[in-house]
Amino acid sequence: MIMGILNVTPDSFSDGGRYQGVIPALEHARSMIVEGAEIIDVGGESTRPGADPVVTSEELRRTIPIIEALRAEWDGLISIDTSKAEVAQKALGAGADIVNDVSGLRGDAGMIDICGESGCGLVAMHMQGEPRTMQASPHYDNVAEEVRCFFGERYETLTASGIDAECLCFDPGIGFGKTLEHNLALLGHLDELVVRGRPLLIGLSRKSFIGKVLGDDSSVLREWPTVALTAAARLQGVLLHRVHAVKENHDALRMAEAVLGGGLPGINDPS
Numbered sequence: 001m002i003m004g005i006l007n008v009t010p011d012s013f014s015d016g017g018r019y020q021g022v023i024p025a026l027e028h029a030r031s032m033i034v035e036g037a038e039i040i041d042v043g044g045e046s047t048r049p050g051a052d053p054v055v056t057s058e059e060l061r062r063t064i065p066i067i068e069a070l071r072a073e074w075d076g077l078i079s080i081d082t083s084k085a086e087v088a089q090k091a092l093g094a095g096a097d098i099v100n101d102v103s104g105l106r107g108d109a110g111m112i113d114i115c116g117e118s119g120c121g122l123v124a125m126h127m128q129g130e131p132r133t134m135q136a137s138p139h140y141d142n143v144a145e146e147v148r149c150f151f152g153e154r155y156e157t158l159t160a161s162g163i164d165a166e167c168l169c170f171d172p173g174i175g176f177g178k179t180l181e182h183n184l185a186l187l188g189h190l191d192e193l194v195v196r197g198r199p200l201l202i203g204l205s206r207k208s209f210i211g212k213v214l215g216d217d218s219s220v221l222r223e224w225p226t227v228a229l230t231a232a233a234r235l236q237g238v239l240l241h242r243v244h245a246v247k248e249n250h251d252a253l254r255m256a257e258a259v260l261g262g263g264l265p266g267i268n269d270p271s
Contacts, residue, residue, distance in 0.1 A: 001039060001239065001241070002036055002037045002039070002241055002246055002249060002250050003039040003040075003041050003240055003241065003243070004029070004032035004037030004039065004041065004244075004246050005041055005043070005205065005242060005243065005244050006025060006028060006029055006040050006043070006066070007043050007046070008021075008025050008042060008044050008063060008066055009043065009045065009046045022069050025042075025066045025069075025070075026066070029066075029070055029074075031246075032246045033074065033076065035246035035250060036247065036250035037076075037246045037250075038077060039076070039078070039079050039098065039240075040070060040074075040076070040078055041079040041080075041242060042063050042067055042078065042079065042080055042081065042091075043063070043080075043100075044058070044060075044061075044062035044063040044081075044082070045059050045081075045082065045083075046131075047102050047131045048131065049131065049134060049135040049175075050131070051131045051132065052132065053131075056086050056087060059082065059087050060086070060087055060090060063080060063082075063091060064090055064091060064094050067080065067091055067095055067096050068094045071096075077098060077121075079096060079097065079098035079099070079121075080099055081102070083107035083108060083111070084107075084108055084111075085108040085110030085114050088101075088111060092114070096120070097120060097121055098120055098121035098122070098123065099121070099123070100123040100125075101122070101123065101125065102125045102127055102131075102176065103127065104124040104125055104126060104127065104150070104154055105122070105124055105154070112161050112163070113161075115167075116161055116162045116163045119164065120167065121167050122158070122167050122168050122169070123170070123171050124151070124158070124169075124170055124171070125172075125173045125176065126150050126151070126171065127173045127176035128140075128177025128178070129177045135177065138178055138179055140178075140182060143178065143186055144185055144192055147172050147173075147193060148192060148195065151170045151193065154168075155195050155196055165196065165198065168198050169240060170193070170195065170198060170199075171202065171242075172186050172193055172200070172202065174203060174207055175209060180212045183209045184213075187233070190202070190233055190236040190238055191236045194237065199238075199239040199240060200239065201239075201240035201241070201242060202233050202238050202240070202241060203243075204230065204233070204241075204243075205226050205242065205244045205245070205249075206223065206244055210225045210226065210229075213225075223245055223248065226244075226245070227245075227251075228252070231252040231253070234252075234253055234260075235256055235259065235260070241253065
């Protein structure tokens with residue numbers, strides 16, 4: 001499945017400021033849905049390296065009207081990208097189905113209870129540190145093993161709290177407290193990160209590590225390498241892909257499915 005990124009922020013690294021306000025945000029969401037997105041992920045706080053935190057009231061102002069408007073016209077899956085329990089609660093009340101938390105449900109003590117009570121879908125991401133400082137000096141002895149252990153701990157903690165295991169998926173957090181070497185090591189071992197059969201979500205789209213590999217920091221040149229990485233991740237078993245350019249990545253997944261001989265709803269198409 002494709003999760004289309006809808007950043008309603010002024011400062012996100014790739015598309016900050018482009019979709020603020022209900023009208024431009026809805027237009028972009030509609031476009032992504034036509035191109036094959038089955039989840040729209042609405043985010044009101046940038047989590048790029050060095051980003052400053054946003055107060056709850058501002059995050060609510062940015063996201064809730066858009067979720068309400070999108071829910072009024074679309075019955076697909078809506079995700080709220082937040083680490084704040086109050087934002088998650090109000091987004092779920094406005095019609096969101098999924099909470100996508102870069103802190104792995106560790107950033108706000110109220111998040112686990114709110115998500116457990118709602119029965120919503122959950123994305124628990126791995127991040128070393130916090131957005132403002134996470135790229136200062138990340139260190140791992142074995143990044144793949146440490147991320148997998150984190151997923152195992154989160155699985156046990158969250159299910160013990162009453163959250164249904166079927167609600168969970170995990171995101172290795174490419175670029176979140178990882179060097180270029182850490183990111184590449186994770187991408188080479190994605191199939192080893194699966195815990196208790198729960199699916200992986202991966203966010204590779206336009207990330208800065210692509211520019212480091214290519215030796216060119218232009219974000220424009222990161223789109224097709226993102227598409228290649230999406231196909232490669234699917235061939236390692238990743239089921240959810242969080243991207244900016246939906247059509248190109250959707251097409252890459254269709255080709256990967258053809259190679260695998262299987263199919264996912266909305267991806268496999270006999271034509």
